[in-house]
Amino acid sequence: MNSQAWKWALIAAPVVLSVSACVGWGGYPRAKNVHESQLIGTWRAGKCDTTVTLNPDGSASAAGIPTAMELDGKVTQRVGGDGTWKVNEFGGEQQLDVITGNEVTTFDLYRDKGRLLVALTVGDPDSMNGCILTRHSKTAANAPTAVPQRSTATIAISPDHHRP
Numbered sequence: 001m002n003s004q005a006w007k008w009a010l011i012a013a014p015v016v017l018s019v020s021a022c023v024g025w026g027g028y029p030r031a032k033n034v035h036e037s038q039l040i041g042t043w044r045a046g047k048c049d050t051t052v053t054l055n056p057d058g059s060a061s062a063a064g065i066p067t068a069m070e071l072d073g074k075v076t077q078r079v080g081g082d083g084t085w086k087v088n089e090f091g092g093e094q095q096l097d098v099i100t101g102n103e104v105t106t107f108d109l110y111r112d113k114g115r116l117l118v119a120l121t122v123g124d125p126d127s128m129n130g131c132i133l134t135r136h137s138k139t140a141a142n143a144p145t146a147v148p149q150r151s152t153a154t155i156a157i158s159p160d161h162h163r164p
Helices: 003-023
Strands: 041-045 050-054 059-069 075-090 093-100 103-112 115-121 130-137
Touching (some): 059 130
Antiparallel strands (some): 075 093, 103 115
């Protein structure tokens, strides 16, 4: 490599690393002003075979949350069960804590084109092993059901019909 290429490499590497640190995990910007109501529902990460359901009363259920991964991303250890959840702030950033038994799993909150993402880093953050969960249901088992829709059905009454 010539000296010009080395200079560019030395300049570009810190710039790229600092920009990636600003935008967050996977290049997504950190979510701001997330309300608990935006998190209620069922979240899934297909890659990790993980499901987390957050209920409006603060209860949660989780299945397959990875706690250890190999370098290639293969999950080697998982936790799950029933518990609770809450939104916390750490270092000026909002995070989601899911507590199952004695395990507290902290998820980071990001946005992708306005869509909320819940991300879990497993192991060393430099390895970039983790899962991104997306919401698959906006209601959980205990959540209020959707507002009933107005019916647009037309009822035909024959002229021979008389009221009792």
